[in-house]
Amino acid sequence: MSGASGPEGADHDYSNRRMAADVNMLLRAAIASPERNQLGLLLAGVVIVVAGVAYMQIVLNAWNQPFYDALSARNFSAFMRQLGVFAIIASVLLCLVVAQTWLQEMLKLVLRKQATRDLLDQWLAPGRAFRISRAGNIGVNPDQRLAEDTRHLTELSAQLAIGLFQSTLLLISFVGVLWGLSKSVVFSYKGTEFAIPGYMVWSALFYAGTASWLSWLFGRRLIAYNGQRYAREADLRVAMVRVNQHVDAVALYGGEADERRRLDAPLNNVLGAMRRLVSALARLTWVTSGYGWFALVAPIIVAAPAYFSGKLTFGALMMAVGAFNQVQQALRWFVDNFAVIADWQATLFRVVSFRQALLRMDEAPPTKGEEQILRELSGNDTLSFSDLQIDCNSHRAALNKPEITLRPGDHVLIAGEQGVGKTSLFRAIAGLWEIGRGTIRLPPRSEIMFMPTLPYLPPGTLRETLLYLAQEPAHDDKLRAALLRVKLDHLAANLDRYGEWDRELPHDEQQRLAFARALIQKPRWIIIDEAIEQIDIRYRNDVVSMFEDELNDSAIVNITTHAEHQDFYDRKYRLDRVREEAEEPAAVA
DSSP states (O other): OOSSTTTTSOOOOHHHHHHHHHHHHHHHHTTSSSOOOOOOHHHHHHHHHHHHHHHHHHHHHHHHHHHHHHHHOOOOOHHHHHHHHHHHHHHHHHHHHHHHHHHHHHHHHHHHHHHHHHHHHHHSSTHHHHTTTTTGGGGHHIIIIIIIIHHHHHHHHHHHHHHHHHHHHHHHHHHHHHHGGGGHHHEEETTTHHHHHHHHHHHHHHHHHHHHHHHHHHHHHHHHHHHHHHHHHHHHHHHHHHHHHHHHHHHHHOOHHHHHHHHHHHHHHHHHHHHHHHHHHHHHHHHHHHHHHTTTTTHHHHHHHHHHHSSSSSSHHHHHHHHHHHHHHHHTTHTTTHHHHHHHHHHHHHHHHHHHHHHHTOOOOOOEEEEEEBEOSSSSEEEEEEEHHHHHHHHSSEEEEEEEETTTTTTTEOOTTTTHHHHHHHHHHHOOOEEEEEEEEEOOGGEEEEOOSSSOOOOHHHHHHHHTTTTSOOHHHHHHOOOOOOOGGGGGGGOOOOOOHHHOOOOOHHHHHHHHHHHOOOOOOEEEEEEGGOOOTHHHHHHHHHTTTOOOOOOOOEESOOSSSSOOOOOOEEEEEOGGGSSSSSOOO
């Protein structure tokens, strides 16, 4: 997505049509989500409560006239009576406003739950997280988009949607009030009196329209600046996380000063983005604050001709001022929220572009000029390769036999020199590497266990780690026996202890824990990417003997540079570079 139109690209023209399409995508996802009933009830509650608040605002505005008339006439009994009326109105409004606040916050919560779960479902669909991590800028910092950007988007969406709806209701409600009061505003010119229909409505429209136009003029670049800031903040956070993850190595090398210097670049990018944002916000504040202060006297100036001519009482004047303020405040919603809207648009673009990229991962065609490996279900309990070639970054690699078929119980070695593409072959079998040619026919995915060079040990109890993705539970005796088999019996007492095992255990023990997992789950097919060679040489015999005894019915495919225990393998193949025609030796004359 780098270079795409939007806040993060060179072209920051995020059009209304594009924004409407993005909002429509998120709305359709919300309607299809399990949270749709909760969202529907909350939205219905918001509509009812906001409508109630708008009605009570009209009642409160009408109360202005008798109250201020009683005040100007020094009528104490009427004054006290109107205070009692105010207490009732204020109590009802207070209850409605509290209810609106609760509904708005609950709407934020449910929107956050729906949007985050939807993105997680799309991100962790089979193979997508891996593919998007190699898809360029759009795959950088997915955690930022999944967590912070999604939180920010849902909170701003609820806030802006309710604010816009409330302003629209108040506008519709008070335009009628203001139009009626405009009849009392009479002008005199050369002895002739005349009234302008809807004079105060047009004045409010002009006032708010001018403010909105100036706000757009001075604040339009905020969308791009907010998008740039979020991207740079994510880069800084990733850089800091990288240092924290390798802090032991940094300390061993004494590289703290060098890492400190490296962090200056992403930090300076953040500060630069913030400076541009500060300047734009300062320019916008000239407009928003200036119009905000002038709003204190603007309605009085507009209604002054009617008041000084005696057509309006003081109470009616205050009622007109209240109605004018409600109308122009509703019309000024865009002005008051321009910076927030720009922030929302930038966040919307980041979240939706990430979601769209995830959806395209499954259907993305190969790059022009590239072929794609075909993967099929074998249907006959075999794993086979047919004319398979793997396109690596700088060369093409192929197996030394065009047709290979493997069955459960086979012990197969695929050897290749360093850098030839062994990990790419491993990923191609798993469906994570698609560039190349030929066909891979596989048994069902549930029957295969892939064992990479670095095992994945999720945080949790040791029991959960051993049974990760297991089809059925296992008794403690079986778990302890598996740990004993790989010489990790000292961990047997920790089955129910929560831990981050990839940080607590040395690399050798992590790898043996992964093989204990294989022993417990007994997959029919085990595909290994140099995992045996990562185990301490003292324990390799135990792992290999495990394949000969407990896992003798499983097919073992070990892809490695050079393997020990050569007698263990029934068949051996090689993965070699494909020689291009230009590399062929010249014929001897």
